[in-house]
Amino acid sequence: MKKAGLFITALSVLTSMATGSAYANENKQYHAGSVQPQTSTSPITVPLVQAPYRTNLAYSVGVDAYIYGYTLVEMARTMQQFTEKTPLNTFHHDKLLADASFKDFVKPNNDTLYSTAWLDLSKGPQVLSYPTIARYFTLQMMDAYSNSFKYIGGSNLDDYKGGKVVIVGPNWEGKLPGNVEVIRAPTDMLWILGRTFVNGEKDLPNVYNIQTGYTLAPLDVNQKPGAIDLPKIESADFGDPSKFYPLLAQLMKLNPPPQRDEAFLSKLEFIRLDYQAGTFHANNDPVVWEGLTKAVKDAKEIIKNSISILQRPNNGNWRVNNERVGIYDTYYLNRAMVAMHGIGANTPEEAVYASTRVDDGGTPLVGQKKYVIHFEKEQIPPTKSFWSLSLYNFENHFIDNELDRYSIGDRTEGLKYNEDGSLDIFIQSTPPKGKETNWLPSPSSTTAPNFSLVVRIYTPDEPLQKKNTFVIPAIKVVNE
Incomplete structure (x- = not known):
């Protein structure tokens, strides 16, 4: 019964997202009658006969608003974590590949070094420079709603020659240099997530040299420093309506939603969320608050x-991510799921992700078992760059292991292929005798399920981007 209820709720959420204008019209009736917009802290008087209906309606709108706004609040929380160590409009360059201690966001890769910057464009444009690069790299630009609106590098081959761009906010007007590419961001809050390929620990110094060429500078030296004024966002706030909805209102004012969201936005009036003013006033309406x-x-x-x-x-x-990743349009549930399970995911043109938590029999992956994934020669992931297989715990973070190996792939030093060109990768908690070069360590815990696997295919061949033409081999238990 619980699963059925959740399914029905999910369907109602998806359906209600398309009927925002109806809610808005009904809400105007409340305002014309005995229910008035809240303009003070005094309680709102509501006829009892309306209470059950209004609670249910508040619940429906509240679910939609939460799903819509989850990503926006999570992006801001991630930004705040970053700016505790690094100012806005400044790059932070990781110097070590992500390992079990990395907790900045979920499902990091272990193939590239991250170069991260959060921008506040409300004070003026930022000039982004990047050097000539002879290896895979991307500078992924995401707006406050996590839409990847621009890539530098990756599948854009001309960018490897190096260059300079000016990034401006959605409402900025002014004079710009005539010989520089201009990128207009959809929101003033912007995340640049850079990835530069690293071929193992010995290759790190080479990447450091590249990272020094990723720079940001104000277009006008007299611009004020970036500042995004928000209360401290904690993980617990996502479960507290008195914290979540006010945060959402403030963030929507700072980062106005696109016009395509108008049908959804018309519903927010009913739960007393005014995104244009950045205010939320449902706290003193017990009927709405219950919903x-x-x-x-x-x-x-x-x-x-x-x-x-x-x-x-x-x-x-x-399971392979579909084409609605990275750019979400009005697929708000897709957007929220990515923010929860792997924020900052690439578009299919830049990377294809596949994941599993089960073996070929559908049984959850556990540490006390030994597994193998066998790629026939024609099953090696098709890519213009490289691919990898990573292992995560149930919280989507890397798991500490004696080898300090968190991913394995076609660039792994010493990886051994079979004589016929096929490839075996062994996934277990103890080293496979004589096959250590092809070993991806798993946890020793026996509690199920306790780990997942993710295949990343960077700049995949075109047929793989939007069609399910590539079959990833099943995970099989090794019988010894």
């Missing part, structure tokens, strides 16, 4: 448990 309290709890579960919508099946037990 919102339940909405936060259920919406969070909907996001957590709807991951299958985001992925298409591949070989029964692998």
Whole structure:
């Protein structure tokens, strides 16, 4: 019954997202009658006969608003974590590949060094420079809603020659140099997530040299420093309607939503969320508040448990991200799921992701078992750059292991192929005798499920980007 209820709720959420104008019209009736917009801290008087209906309506709108706004709040929380160590409009360059201690965001890769910058464009444009680079790299630009609106590098081959661009905010007007590319960001809050390929620990100094060429500078030296004024966002705020909805209102004022969201935005009036003013006033309406309290709890579960919508099946037990990743349009649930399970994901043109938590029999992966994934020669992931296989714990972070190996792939030093060109990768908690070069360590815990696997294919061949033409081999138990 619980699963059925969640399914019905999810369907109602998706349906209601398309009927925002109806809610807005009904809400005007409340304002014309005995229910008035809240302009003070005094309680709102509501006829009792309306209470059940209004609670249910507040619940429905509250679920939609939570799903819509989850990514925006999570992006801001990630920004705040970053700016505790690095100012806005400044690059931070990682110097070590992500390992078990990396907790900045979920499902990091272990193939590249990250170069990260959060921008505040409200004070003026920023000039981004990058050097000539003879290896895979990307500078992914995401707006406040996590849409990847621009890439430098990756599949854009001309960018490897180096260059300079001016990034301006959505409403900025002024004079710009005539010989520089201009990128207009959809929001003033912007995340640049850079990735530069590293071929193992010995290659790190070479990447450091490249990172020094990633720079940001104000277009006008007299520009004020970046500043995004928000209260401290904690993980617990995502489960507290008195914290989440006010944060959402403030963030929507700072980062006005696109016009395409107008149908959804018309519903927010009913739960007293004014995104244009950045205010939220439902706290003193107990009938609405009852619906919102339940909405936060259920919406969070909907996001957590709807991951299958985001992925298409591949070989029964692998799931590959569909084309609605990286740029989300009005697919708000997709956007929220990525923010929860792997924020900052690339578009399919730049990387294809496949994941699994089960073996070929559908049994959850556990540490006490030994597994192998066998790639026939024609099953080696098709890519213009490289591919890797990574292992994560149930919280989507790397797992500490004696080899300090968190991913394995075609660039792994010493990787051994079979005589016929096929490849075996062994996944277990103890070293496979004589096959250590092809070993991806798993945890020793026996509690199921306790780890997942992710295949990343960088700049994949075109047929793989939007079609399910590539089959990833199943994970099989090794019988000894």
